[in-house]
Amino acid sequence: MPYRKKLTSSIKLLIIAILTLLLTGTLVFSWLEGWSLIDSFYFVTMTATTVGYGDLFPTHTLTKIITIIYSIMIIPFILYAFTVIAKYEVERVGRQITGIQRKQLEQETEIEKTERRLREQKKLMKEQQEILDKQERKIKKQSDINKEQEEYLEGQEKEIKKAVKEIKEHDKELDVVEDIVEDQIIKDLEK
Secondary structure, X not given: OHHHHHHHHHHHHHHHHHHHHHHHHHHHHHHHHOOOHHHHHHHHHHHHOOOOOOOOOOOOHHHHHHHHHHHHHHHHHHHHHHHXXXXXXXXXXXXXHHHHHHHHHHHHHHHHHHHHHHHHHHHHHHHHHHHHHHHHHHHHHHHHHHHHHHHHHXXXXXXXXXXXXXXXXXXXXXXXXXXXXXXXXXXXXXX
């Protein structure tokens, strides 16, 4: 900010100096050449900006000498004013570019951080997927084991039912045999 204040005061001084020279030249040429104030101002402005259309020109030797001195004095002021303004603009644009570059660098850094986090997340997701795959394989293996055990148990259950059926049949046969034996014992005892 101090530079900006210094620049602003420099530009103000240059504007005051240029206006003073333009007004002084206007009055001098109006008085010496007998031109109107507008024509005199037009002449000094064209001289200061080095345009010089040639439609107005000094006719007296004294005003020709004054024009030379006036040109030598005012043209450097005008050029210096443009230089100061251009320098200010170049520095302002430079600061903007630096700010943009800084923001761009910050954004690139943030993008790199985000990309790094994404890579880490992908790695974690891959690891988790591998864990899930392992667990799925274990579950499938356990499911296969459970299925085998169920089939085995079903076979055992069938054998148990068969054995129970056989036992019932044996019990019936045994009951029949007992009845026969009892009948025989009773017959033998009655005899």
